[in-house]
Amino acid sequence: MGHHSKTILSFASMLAAAVGVVMIFGHGYPRTPPDWHVWLSRGLIAFGVAGLATVMWLMLRRDRAPDFLRQMVRDPFECAGLYFLARFEDDHGISRLAIVFQNRYSRPCIPTIHLVPHEVRWRLEPLEFAADGGECGTFRRALHIPEDLRGREITFEIRGKNHYPDGHGRMLLFRDGLVVGQWSQAALNTITVAAAMTGHIHIAESAKVSMRLPNESHAFDSIEHPDAIESIWLPGADPAR
Secondary structure, three states, rough: OOOHHHHHHHHHHHHHHHHHHHHHHHOOOOOOOOOOOHHHHHHHHHHHHHHHHHHHHHHHOOOOOOOOHHHHHOOOEEEEEEEEEEEEEEOOOEEEEEEEEEOOEEEEEEEEEEEOOOOOOOOOOOOOOOOOOOOOEEEEEEEOOHHHOOOEEEEEEEEEEEOOOOOOOOOOOOOOOOEEEOOOHHHHHHHHHHHHHHHHOOOOEEEEEEEEOOOOOOOOOOOOOEEEEEEEEEOOOOOOO
């Protein structure tokens, strides 16, 4: 159950319980034999209590795997079952965009993450990779950063999509992340044209993150510096690793 669903259930449960209590005391209680007011109020109160108990259980149940990203940040981003956070790294002058991720489910997924710089002329290609069930790891891509952007703090709009070819399997991590929205291919094409024509874009109601870019960004050979995934943890491995 997502964050918004939990909020709606909590509100509906509290409202039902409050209406039930008001109906009991508003029409006099107890009544013998109970009339429909009494039965309705009892039903509303029971629904309210059950709903709040369900929300509490959903919030407090223990994860089936270590939540590594919440050891790094309070609330990671989430793309349809994949926790992640983004950061830039300087590897001896080679700039890399790193996506630290963890799959919330027990089966593999194929996420695609889009980071679009806010109000600057710079387009990043979508980041697509594969994550095993429950895997925590880091995906890295070498990038050449334009000279006028080096060392600057840039805000990025974040969207993405995620696909589970064999289904989700069991949920391993129960808390929701900061959900990012999705872009269709038509929207991406529009964004590319807008960026080329205006030099900047703005996308409303999307997740954002501000990151400082490395001060150096040397030229590199893409064959020598391909995309790479470093696996940090898999189910069945030592949780302390």
